Amino acid sequence: MxxxxxxxxxxxxxxxxxxxxxxxxxxxxxQETIERIRHLISHADYSLDITRFSDMARxxxxxxxxxx
Numbered sequence: 001m002x003x004x005x006x007x008x009x010x011x012x013x014x015x016x017x018x019x020x021x022x023x024x025x026x027x028x029x030x031q032e033t034i035e036r037i038r039h040l041i042s043h044a045d046y047s048l049d050i051t052r053f054s055d056m057a058r059x060x061x062x063x064x065x066x067x068x
Contacts, residue, residue, distance in 0.1 A: 003052065004047045007049065010044045010045060011044075011052060011053065014057070015054060015057050017033060018056070021034065022056075041066055
């Protein structure tokens with residue numbers, strides 16, 4: 001299935017948020033950012049293609065237990 005335009009934007013937003021997570025070392029900021037990522041993923045369009053995430057993003061999402 002082809003990824004919709006909204007799903008592509010959501011994927012970019014998730015990638016940016018993962019970048020923010022990697023840039024912060026503060027525990028509470030990291031927890032807040034992880035919750036934001038969970039929220040973005042849970043409300044993402046059904047056509048979101050997780051194979052289009054960058055390797056770095058897929059690795060981080062796997063470590064967080066957010067990829068199936």
